[in-house]
Amino acid sequence: MNILLLGSGGREHALAWKLAQSPLLTSLFIAPGNAGTASTGTNLPVAVNDFQAIREACISHQIGMVIVGPEDPLVHGIHDFFLDNPELRKIPVIGPTRQAAMLEGSKDFAKAFLRKYCIPTAFSHTFTIQTLAEGIAFLRTLDPPYVLKADGLAAGKGVVICPTMDEAMAELTAMLSDAKFGEASSKVVIEEFLEGIELSAFVVTDGTHYRIFPEAKDYKKIGIGDTGPNTGGMGSISPVPFARGNFLEQVERQVICPTLDGLQAEGIIYKGFIFFGLMNVKGVPCVIEYNCRLGDPETEVVLPRIQADFVELCQAVADGTLDRVEMDLDPRFTASVMLVSEGYPGSYEKGKEITGLDQVTGSLVFHAGTKAVDGRIVTNGGRVLAVTSFGKSLEEALNRSYENAEKIRFEGKYYRTDIGFDL
């Protein structure tokens, strides 16, 4: 079968690497991909939101399945576009429909869903420009810090945590009155701050059955000791030592099952991945957010641990036969360290030549923001490369990733040297 994978980050390189191992794959196409995905298949110069160009690519390359990496095309209805198009209807899309992707596309929708199906989450209310005064009154009932979330997609920047009431009021006004995040902040969810340790859980579902992927923890802040601004993710580890046994059973019983049952009760057929951003609050798994896709950089540590054939797994999602897929896991730890461009998550330069990739031994290097130019590989994003390693212990996996991270060179290379050390 020919497969088209949409996206261009480290998550997509990890997916492409995994798909390419399957004997069921004939040709893999990645749109638009990066220098790493080019070693697993053919990159196509097609943007993930250009549905017409995706349609043409599917027809000309006789695509038998589309796998969607990022949230944007899902929230904009790529799955529905295929269902509505006679030429494309038979091509399964792995990723939810627009309505199902609302779990990520609208925080207000997600919170209402969580409440309706009694899934643990932070207490919250949603406000608009018309109810700004009520929003401020609601803030006064909460203790600091204050958590404000733009309802819609805001490129990962829509959650603002304010230490004081004054800052929270200013932020709420900026979001609602000044459209700080455009249409995305025309509604704002204000919620209580939860104290605990975060972790990411993932399931894949065919609409009826589900399989749980290994859990992971990502490191979001730019600075050592979890300081400074949030990034897309500076590293990740799996499994998560504090989340063993009983806690994971609780996640399945209190979060995963009621979510899937709720989707069915709403008449939503969800085919794809669900990412649960969780906070372990004194042993209770509270949902911080849903995402309608896999996480990045979690995918770079989760997929290497999954032993199932990924083409077979995706085909089973399409066919509704996920119950027949065995989910054997590699028991070893995986750790990934993200190499980023100087200045990230603020402004940074691109086009720096990357060398030393051929000296890496015993690690997987997933490209996140790279591009091939005249036979050289250059940086092409804030997050550049994810160096993933296996180990019998977390420490062994981390040490291997750090050894190899040092061998890779590009001007302005930065990485956190404390991934996993809090555990």
Ligand code: AMP
């Ligand atoms: P999100 O963009 O939804 O992933 O949120 C960004 C980050 O904000 C999360 O990873 C958490 O660290 C933090 N966060 C979101 N909601 C809460 C909350 N209710 N309490 C504490 N931290 C939160």
Ligand code: GLY
């Ligand atoms: N690692 C968090 C995310 O993918 O949104």
